[in-house]
Amino acid sequence: MDTGDARMSLPSRSNLAHHWPLDPQTVFLNHGSFGATPSEVLEEQGRLRGLLERDPVRFFEREYSDMWDESRSAVARMLNADVDGMVFVSNATQGVNTVLRSLDLEPGDEIIVPDHSYQACWNAVDYVTRRSGAKTVVVEIPFRVEDPKQVIDLIMEAVTERTVLALIDTVTSPTGSRMPFEELTNRLQSRGVDVLLDAAHGPGIVPIDLSRLEPAYCVGNFHKWTCSPKGSAFLHIRKDRKDLIHPLNISHGFSFEGTAQEKFEFEFAWPGTQDPTPWLCIPKAMSFMEELVVGGWPEIMRRNRDLALQGRNLICDALGTTPPVPDTMVSALASVEVPTDEEVGPMSLDGDPFHNYLLDEYSIQVPVMPWRHHDTKYIRISAQLYNHIDEYRYLADALTDSL
Ligand SMILES: Cc1ncc(COP(=O)(O)O)c(C=O)c1O
Known part of the structure; x- marks a missing residue:
């Protein structure tokens, strides 16, 4: 050097x-x-924090719930997703953990992890497979490929009758590669394998249409390519999987006696006291960015x-x-x-x-x-x-x- x-x-x-x-x-x-x-987005976060701190009780009792709902509706529109399955988490790592640590894995179940996956999320897979006697199946994929079809073939060859889940990235972290996640989601789910789509590099970097893709689970960040404040991420759960998944923080919502949908929303919207402004700034970040460029x-x-x-x-x-x-x-x-x-x-x-x-x-x-x-x-x-x-x-x- x-x-x-x-x-x-x-x-x-x-x-x-x-x-x-x-x-x-x-x-x-x-x-x-x-x-x-x-x-300008940080200023909006400052404004929201000001509103909260003027009267925190009033804010959480009277204002927060509608704002949370407006924000997730905006997110659902951007990703063409079912709003009822959309919730916020603090980051993609937390979203991946939320899904994995909710699942009841059986000994011998297999989870597919390509070897370009983000190490923290891969670790979360190892953690749950070790605890349950399930198995992490690492798919070796070379960095240099000539055609995304090679990636699809290698991942599909790893599917067995014991595969229950595959962690698939939209865009990988170390290798910065846009994965053929649309076709992979389709092919894996047609074989009965649920996809946990890691769209940490998702909104604002690649088009995502969740109603068309229908992954069982999708997590993604708004603090990366949509430029909202740190701590703004989403988890979308397909309708038929919502009963299985609970937030990492079991909080008030768990004993809530309302409809299943109300309970789902309460569980995720109230993880305990924390600063919700990163979530509430997402619509501002999306519109600010969108208006910068014709x-x-x-x-x-x-x-x-x-x-x-x-x-x-x-x-x-x-x-x-x-x-x-x-x-x-x-x-x-x-x-x-x-x-x-x-x-x-x-x-x-x-x-x-x-x-x-x-x-x-x-x-x-x-x-x-x-x-x-x-x-x-x-x-x-x-x-x-x-x-x-x-x-x-x-x-x-x-x-x-x-x-
Ligand atoms: C593919 C992938 N997954 C997950 C993450 C984790 O994101 P976060 O730190 O917001 O949890 C990253 C971060 O760069 C990533 O690139």
């Missing part, structure tokens, strides 16, 4: 970047990890994907490699392998040394993810409306200088 001249001048962001309070001294190419919230969400997704594809080409050239997956498997995220002689260990919260080097020497915020399941490190770029192609050129130059 050459630690020579690392002081290139910082590239500019796009002309929409002033809407985000991002540090101007950082080249921020990691929208994917935690999202980033525009100032053409709304389809155009935002198209622009971000185009930028990610262009960025990926620049990085591939810098690393002397070729695009690893077909363009159809790229959304606003794209990963490429980073050459390394080191042993690839587990991910750590401290960040990979090469990620830290790029941040410290070049002010680039981009994830470098050791993925020991593939014995590879991936660098993953994100593209959001505030990004500009010059930022990926800058990263490419930094890679050329450093590797």
Whole structure:
């Protein structure tokens, strides 16, 4: 690694970047990890917090319930989902845990997990299978594929008569690949396997139509690609599975004596005292983003994907490699392998040394993810409306200088 001249001048962001309070001294190419919230949406969150704190009792008794309902209706409209199955959770990890830890697994039951799955969600599968004597069936899928059909074939070959559930991503985390989740949901469920769709990278990055797909369960984040405040995520449960699932926090709703639907809503809407403003800000975040660009969400997704594809080409050239997956498997995220002689260990919260080097020497915020399941490190770029192609050129130059 050459630690020579690392002081290139910082590239500019796009002309929409002033809407985000991002540090101007950082080249921020990691929208994917935690999202980033525009100032106007944060102001709305401040307004809602002000309303709550003026009289918390009044807020929770008289205002909260209607606001919760309005917010989930907006979410259901965006995802074309049955509003009665839509609830909020704090994050996708919690949504995945909510489903898995509600299920009554039998010894010998099998849950499919592709080896591109987010480690925290994979861990949750291991936790429930170990406790119940069920089995996690890991499907090995290479990073480099020529056709998404290869992914479908590998996953379908892992189905047995004991498979009860498959964890399927819309877009994967370490490998940044858009999975053929529509066809997979259809094929798996036709074989009697429930799909738990992990749409952590879902709303705002890929079109999702839950009424058409009908996955048994879908979890997803609004704090990533829809840019709402952190802590805003959804869980959608198909009508015939609602009886099975309870929130992780068993709270007042559990003993509520109303209709099944009222009980379901009460259980999820009241996990105990917490700040509900991330959930209540989702409609504002959706409309704010949508109005930034003529053409709304389809155009935002198209622009971000185009930028990610262009960025990926620049990085591939810098690393002397070729695009690893077909363009159809790229959304606003794209990963490429980073050459390394080191042993690839587990991910750590401290960040990979090469990620830290790029941040410290070049002010680039981009994830470098050791993925020991593939014995590879991936660098993953994100593209959001505030990004500009010059930022990926800058990263490419930094890679050329450093590797
Ligand atoms: C595919 C996938 N699933 C789940 C998660 C977890 O999201 P959260 O941290 O909001 O729970 C992520 C986070 O990046 C992810 O990429």
